[in-house]
Amino acid sequence: MRKEDITENLNRVRERIVTACAESGRDPQSVTLLAVSKTRPAGDLRVACAAGQRDFGENYLQEALEKQAQLSDLPIVWHFIGPLQSNKTRAVAEHFDWMHSVDRLKIAQRLSAQRPAGLAPLNICLQVNIDAEQSKSGAPPAEVAALAQAVAALPNLRLRGLMAIPAPRPDPALQCQPFERMAALLQDLREQLPEQPLDTLSMGMSADMAAAIAGGATIVRIGTDIFGARQ
Template sequence: MNYQANLEQVTHRIRAAEQRFKRSEGSVKLLAVSKTKPIEAVNALAELGQTAFGENYLQESLDKIAQRPDLEWHFIGPIQSNKTKPIAEHFNWVQSVDRLKIAQRLSRQRPPELPALNILLQVNISQEDTKSGFSPQELLEQVEQVTQLPNLVLRGLMAIPKAETEFDQQRAALAEMFDLFQQVKLKLRTPDFDTLSMGMSGDLEAAIAEGSTMVRIGTDLFGARNYAL
């Protein structure tokens, strides 16, 4: 696996999209989604300068964090209530906070000696039954409650829109997310609220066109996953 070539190619796509859609250079951060990949793959990208990694599976991720506590670790998978304690104790960011109860548990369980936990609220922007997340209305009603929780910093929003192949169709749902992000930003008026995590390998350019500040890329960096392993 040529990790250097993969990272260069993904970085080029991000920078080209920034330029094409008149975004500031370097305004979009890359999150390397390392779920199911071994620590050796993480180390290879880290040696090339990649610092932020996303994980979905708790036990697998805890093993990696123990070996590379110097990296920035984001939990991006579904969160069960009985898993919030180790997530609160070991991660730097949690992107998949999909309901108020999870935020409350993370707040209570974040060790006070650690920096506040950065969180994103996951929005089910396409209103899909198979996906979790706040509806836009729930988000606007509950977001201020989240900001009052101790030991957390609400950094922004995350979404996984319905998969579309046409560029304009991709942009439609992503534009809705950006509008919602702006509404919440205006409501909260806090400089900490600065992150809009949306865009993966298939819709990276559309996401950057619509204001994403963080894209989550896995396969294009690490190669295809074998979930049977």
């Protein structure tokens, strides 16, 4: 994709965030744009960074590590947003700022134990299977509170909130439903864990971003509308 296209796409997505926030009575500064850069070459990320983008989300660990090495001169905040096998936790603990897809305690325990002492605590979101889809990862909503309690007690991690990938809903009127359930889950956690900085709802992608913002998203994960369709 041409450099100008990525820059233009980024600006259009930012305008959509501003519009969605205005419609929901929210401050646009309360929503972080996370550029989902899986399968994209490092050069595309460099272009996006030059256009002011700082937060990038990666799904594939080895690919992400290669890009991090190529882009080490840039002030990028790295988010891991894909499913993670327990034998790959060390690389995430050592090289990322955020981990969005923790859905079981074993993964969190390994991330905590393997986080280098010289780094800030790893920011953690718990992935919730909000629509009970068999094909998706995530803790069932009924188990989120217990998982959050256990993760919050681990050193070297900072529990920030929740993440979800709801089932697709073409009808905009229905898109808000899972996001509203996620917001209610997070509010319940805030009451149970008042000492934790539970300020994050990572939800919403290109097709349902406006509904996610209306539902309280603080991080929206956008790939196609920035970088174009994946090859």
